Amino acid sequence: MKKGQKLWTREELILTLCLYYKLPFGKMHAKNTEVMQLAKGLNRTPGSIAFKLVNFASLDSDLQKRGVKGASNVSKLDRTIWAEFYQKWESLVLQGEQISQSHLMTEFVQPDERLIDPKAVGKDTEVIRKQRVNQHFFRKSILASYDNTCCITGMQQPQLLVAGHIKPWALDKQNRLNPHNGILLNSLHDKAFETGLITINTDYYVQVATEIRQSKDKKLTSFFLPYHNQPIILPKKYLPHQEFLAYHHNERFKG
Template sequence: MARVNWTRKELIVAFNLYCKIPFGKIHNKNPDVIELAGVLGRTPSSLSWKLANFASLDPSLKKRNISGATHGSGLEREIWEEFNENWERLAFESEALRLEMSGLSPLGEDEQLFPEGKTRDAIVRTRVNQGFFRAAVLAAHSAKCCITGIAVGELLCASHIVPWSQDIKNRTNPRNGLCLNAFHDRAFDRGLLTITPEYEVKLSTKMTGSKGPGLDSFIHKYDRAKIIVPSRFAPDPLFLQYHHDHIFKS
């Protein structure tokens, strides 16, 4: 049987999965890989190879001397560059394609109550993109808080470094995210702590001057501590600098 080339749509959906599972789980035994391969009409090994090709393009993995496949196609590189140029658009497109190929609808019960039109489209796009962002950030951080190492899913947040409203193109960029527990997520969002471009926790003077039960063990002890930097989609230092300059209450 002649080999059928991968289409742009198939590769976009494959990249969607690459973003949402940890690097160590892109192998052909992973149930998520097997499930998507069935949807695409491909073998798990073929899909796993494409995921490895995307890994070979990932600069975060190159910096850590982690290698994927070394001979990715030009189309895979194009997909990679498209996402990095406009994560907001491609994240939604990849999610919509994945659902379409699976025979599912992006509409939840709440969205179905709205009449068709711009309002419902905006609500669906926001919900879908937020879901993609959370999955990608948690996968990059192996579902652990980058400050404390807490690994209880119900307590973890995908925190935007540059706020959602301030940078449309990078709303769903996993390099604009940190996996934080709910407590430190709130402190980061309010500018009570920041992460420096060197990946160190830095507390505001409001926090360093505060005293009370729990603050020493859950806040003060992390001042100037190094975060757990993910192996891929590491937080972009430029985004971290923006948070320090515009949100952090030094």
């Protein structure tokens, strides 16, 4: 360790790992606003946070499959934290939020009273807050994975993009925060995906239901037919797992 440097703590690494999952690889740099905010909270330089993010990238098998390499100077504690939380999304988010509140005196998600039932108290409030934090983490990780791009149309307006679940939230508690169970679509195609009017097969091609393909409504078909049997824009991280796509195709798609 160089003179003047301080050792990383477990808590600091957990918070940095939480940020890692919410950033595209190309935005893990010192000038990124979120990197600077975390650096300020941890009393570290933005450069040190950015370098640690790239350390984590070197351990990410999703990036390795794309030939993307991170920094080689990975510490033993880096590897330990990565192994402890790899694919254990809910545990990571829970610990990250607890650390954030106790050490930085802030939440992952800024309070939004519109999302909380004013009659909810005690345990109900905790449940709602946890859901909000989890949903925020999931959305950020999916936006990062798809680089803020609808995987069907290529739309890049964040306000119109929905980070949806391939296998529904209500049916698979274990994979609620798993980004491999996520897909980024614009709001129209998200609704069509949710209701089974479109699907994505295990070869990552879009399929449109017969109901739309045979429709005489030209305005309707214009939004869907150009994408029928066309490949999706693949994410840069967290490729959708085929088991989730197969479930949607076999159980939700109207054919």
